[in-house]
């Protein structure tokens with residue numbers, strides 16, 4: 123049973139400047155809840171209770187968010203406002219939170235390798251909070267855990283994207299294995315549309331087996347001079363097996379203003395009577 127989930131959260135969030143000048147992008151709210159909390163709730167829904175964050179300079183608000191604010195609790199104690207803290211209180215009660223800092227920004231693969239100290243030699247989930255996922259019947263990470271439990275290997279979530287958008291993603295070459303499940307033979311990070319092997323894009327959900335750390339250590343810088351998780355997964359696929367799972371649900375690219383607004387609208391329509 124996988125208990126740990128890694129949240130790479132060291133990025134600068136430049137697309138949201140100036141909002142992210144003094145505030146981590148992961149704290150930007152969709153309605154009244156920070157992006158990162160949606161990710162942590164998804165991990166918890168998948169049975170994970172040990173949340174591990176790779177942060178960077180200027181990210182202290184993340185630690186404060188997953189902690190008690192005594193002054194605030196005292197202020198609203200006994201009032202109807204306490205209800206607004208119910209979800210986050212449950213997370214704090216039922217999960218542990220650990221943090222390490224990525225000192226140099228050397229890519230997602232490097233961020234995941236930085237998290238090794240929090241994860242150790244066991245399989246783990248990775249959630250990129252920018253990709254806000256809403257599962258159809260259960261959360262996307264819970265769906266991926268079902269796949270991992272059955273096959274025991276690394277699993278990446280994929281989505282078919284318009285061909286002109288493949289340059290934003292890791293893109294796979296794969297053959298069908300079962301319903302919504304594909305065996306990966308190759309993958310490439312952010313290809314030009316004319317070079318892309320398919321339109322099956324990796325989105326920000328991974329279940330990784332711990333051999334990925336040794337592979338990452340040996341992975342040379344790739345696109346943009348950064349250590350790419352896509353390159354490491356390609357090696358892992360060549361050594362053994364990596365699966366791509368077409369998740370059931372919806373994803374909002376909250377790393378872009380457009381996706382952020384779409385997510386906001388989606389959740390507002392769902393919750394307008396409650397907020």
Ligand code: G1P
Pocket residue numbers: 230250253290291292293311312323324325326350351352377
């Ligand atoms: C990262 C990965 C990419 C993946 C994407 C999903 O890119 O490098 O392979 O498709 O996340 O969101 P980023 O969006 O951090 O540039």
